[in-house]
Amino acid sequence: EAEVAQSPRYKITEKSQAVAFWCDPISGHATLYWYRQILGQGPELLVQFQDESVVDDSQLPKDRFSAERLKGVDSTLKIQPAELGDSAMYLCASSPSGLSYNEQFFGPGTRLTVL
Amino acid sequence: AQSVTQLDSHVSVSEGTPVLLRCNYSSSYSPSLFWYVQHPNKGLQLLLKYTSAATLVKGINGFEAEFKKSETSFHLTKPSAHMSDAAEYFCVVSDLDNQGGKLIFGQGTELSVKP
Numbered sequence: 001e002a003e004v005a006q007s008p009r010y011k012i013t014e015k016s017q018a019v020a021f022w023c024d025p026i027s028g029h030a031t032l033y034w035y036r037q038i039l040g041q042g043p044e045l046l047v048q049f050q051d052e053s054v055v056d057d058s059q060l061p062k063d064r065f066s067a068e069r070l071k072g073v074d075s076t077l078k079i080q081p082a083e084l085g086d087s088a089m090y091l092c093a094s095s096p097s098g099l100s101y102n103e104q105f106f107g108p109g110t111r112l113t114v115l
Numbered sequence: 116a117q118s119v120t121q122l123d124s125h126v127s128v129s130e131g132t133p134v135l136l137r138c139n140y141s142s143s144y145s146p147s148l149f150w151y152v153q154h155p156n157k158g159l160q161l162l163l164k165y166t167s168a169a170t171l172v173k174g175i176n177g178f179e180a181e182f183k184k185s186e187t188s189f190h191l192t193k194p195s196a197h198m199s200d201a202a203e204y205f206c207v208v209s210d211l212d213n214q215g216g217k218l219i220f221g222q223g224t225e226l227s228v229k230p
Contacts, residue, residue: 041223048217103149
């Protein structure tokens with residue numbers, strides 16, 4: 001069964017360092033999402049791609065976060081510099097298309113701890 | 116704007132007894148509603164979804180949910196809890212103001228199952 005892959009699974013970094021997360025969606029899925037899940041809360045969308053184009057990045061802190069999906073396949077989310085408040089689970093999801101009733105398939109996530 | 120409210124942050128049941136996880140939604144449109152489950156150290160998995168077809172929706176692992184427009188509710192039920200059902204459950208609505216199927220998550224309900 002096809003799955004969304006994410007790496008690394010865990011990342012510990014110090015404040016002010018740069019970190020990067022990678023996501024490989026299910027093959028053929030045009031829409032890719034990055035969510036952030038703070039402990040004890042539900043995930044919140046950071047950025048959404050349709051193929052290689054950004055559809056929604058209204059909740060992405062653009063002064064320190066960046067995301068790309070250059071060839072419309074895999075994607076990288078970067079944080080520079082990391083802050084203590086960035087400690088969270090970062091989830092990647094993909095969907096065949098961006099229709100509202102489509103299921104989103106989630107990866108296992110990257111748990112980031114900023115010291 | 117769309118939103119969901121999960122009425123219980125934690126529910127505890129005994130194995131073999133019924134499960135009820137409560138969710139109310141707010142939407143200006145006819146909503147697409149989902150329940151996702153998150154087991155520890157695993158990705159989010161879709162349990163079921165409502166997309167304006169039958170109001171009683173059956174999902175995986177014996178779960179079902181009923182869409183009640185008059186009560187703006189989408190409660191999740193299961194007749195008999197199993198130990199493996201212990202997890203975090205999220206009620207989710209699709210943001211119809213977003214062109215790409217953005218999901219809005221509730222705060223989550225942690226389900227504990229006692230032997």
